[in-house]
Amino acid sequence: MYSYLEQELQSRFNLFKLWQQPPSKIPEFLKSNQRTIKAVVSNARVGADAQLIDSLPNLEIVASFSVGFDKIDLKRCEEKGIRVTNTPDVLTDDVADLGIALILAVLRKICPCDGFVRSGKWKDGDFGIVTFPCFLLQFSSKPVGIVGLGRIGSAIAKRAQAFGCSISYHSRTQKPLKHYKYYDNIVDLAKNCSILVVACSLTDETRHIVNREVIDALGPRGILINVGRGAHVDEPELVSALLEGRLAGAGLDVYEDEPEVPDPLLRLDNVLLLPHVGSDTVETCNSMADLVLANLEAHFNSRPLPTPVI
Numbered sequence: 001m002y003s004y005l006e007q008e009l010q011s012r013f014n015l016f017k018l019w020q021q022p023p024s025k026i027p028e029f030l031k032s033n034q035r036t037i038k039a040v041v042s043n044a045r046v047g048a049d050a051q052l053i054d055s056l057p058n059l060e061i062v063a064s065f066s067v068g069f070d071k072i073d074l075k076r077c078e079e080k081g082i083r084v085t086n087t088p089d090v091l092t093d094d095v096a097d098l099g100i101a102l103i104l105a106v107l108r109k110i111c112p113c114d115g116f117v118r119s120g121k122w123k124d125g126d127f128g129i130v131t132f133p134c135f136l137l138q139f140s141s142k143p144v145g146i147v148g149l150g151r152i153g154s155a156i157a158k159r160a161q162a163f164g165c166s167i168s169y170h171s172r173t174q175k176p177l178k179h180y181k182y183y184d185n186i187v188d189l190a191k192n193c194s195i196l197v198v199a200c201s202l203t204d205e206t207r208h209i210v211n212r213e214v215i216d217a218l219g220p221r222g223i224l225i226n227v228g229r230g231a232h233v234d235e236p237e238l239v240s241a242l243l244e245g246r247l248a249g250a251g252l253d254v255y256e257d258e259p260e261v262p263d264p265l266l267r268l269d270n271v272l273l274l275p276h277v278g279s280d281t282v283e284t285c286n287s288m289a290d291l292v293l294a295n296l297e298a299h300f301n302s303r304p305l306p307t308p309v310i
């Protein structure tokens with residue numbers, strides 16, 4: 001729970017701190033407060049499943065401190081007339097910035113370079129020659145493919161364009177954008193770019209959208225960046241492609257089973273691993289918290305919700 005959000009929730013509402021309960025005590029805690037609780041504040045990692053929703057008979061709204069709502073059972077909420085809100089827009093720039101940071105860090109091996117200096121090995125010879133005879137790759141002018149040209153995908157495209165990259169994308173529908181090439185097939189997109197960035201939302205259609213065929217189309221000089229959801233990528237396929245040299249590298253902020261990260265990835269230095277921190281800056285988290293609060297206040301004052309999902 002983000003501390004500013006906790007503080008504000010505490011001062012404006014009757015706050016039940018479910019996250020402070022040990023897992024074994026949660027059912028009992030919910031049962032003893034089930035009549036009183038009218039709102040659930042959640043996030044991308046926890047969501048709100050059918051079990052939680054069903055255990056709160058007076059639930060009116062689920063307000064998520066996240067743009068993604070793939071872990072919220074929307075169908076159940078819809079059936080029960082429960083409103084759902086998220087925090088779009090305010091986090092777009094941060095996630096896009098982090099996408100670019102991942103690209104640069106993987107291509108330029110920024111973390112291994114940092115480790116090289118700290119270890120004192122520089123005194124024995126230069127980094128590129130001694131440690132990695134293989135490659136350090138340039139970002140500027142590389143073809144970038146984006147999966148999902150929504151708010152975040154578009155912001156990544158804009159940034160990559162400023163690096164002189166050509167932009168192509170795959171999404172459900174073609175956008176009226178002359179300068180970006182559209183592929184209606186993700187395999188063709190992967191074949192025609194060097195850096196594939198996953199930035200779409202997670203749905204039944206996009207689960208494992210990056211599979212073996214896509215990874216092989218990207219190829220041994222290709223880089224995969226994921227700032228969407230772990231489940232967009234078939235993780236075992238990604239791991240074997242990296243181990244077998246069928247993919248040059250990856251920059252990941254998200255994983256299928258967070259906070260679990262496949263063990264082999266931890267030992268690869270062509271992979272950069274972040275702990276799902278795409279929107280984690282103070283400025284953005286404060287704005288996200290304000291949006292959660294604004295949605296709750298609007299709901300309980302019978303005003304239109306600022307950012308409704310349903």
Ligand SMILES: O=CC(=O)O
Nearest residue numbers: 044065066067068
């Ligand atoms: O993953 C983060 C979010 O959905 O906001």
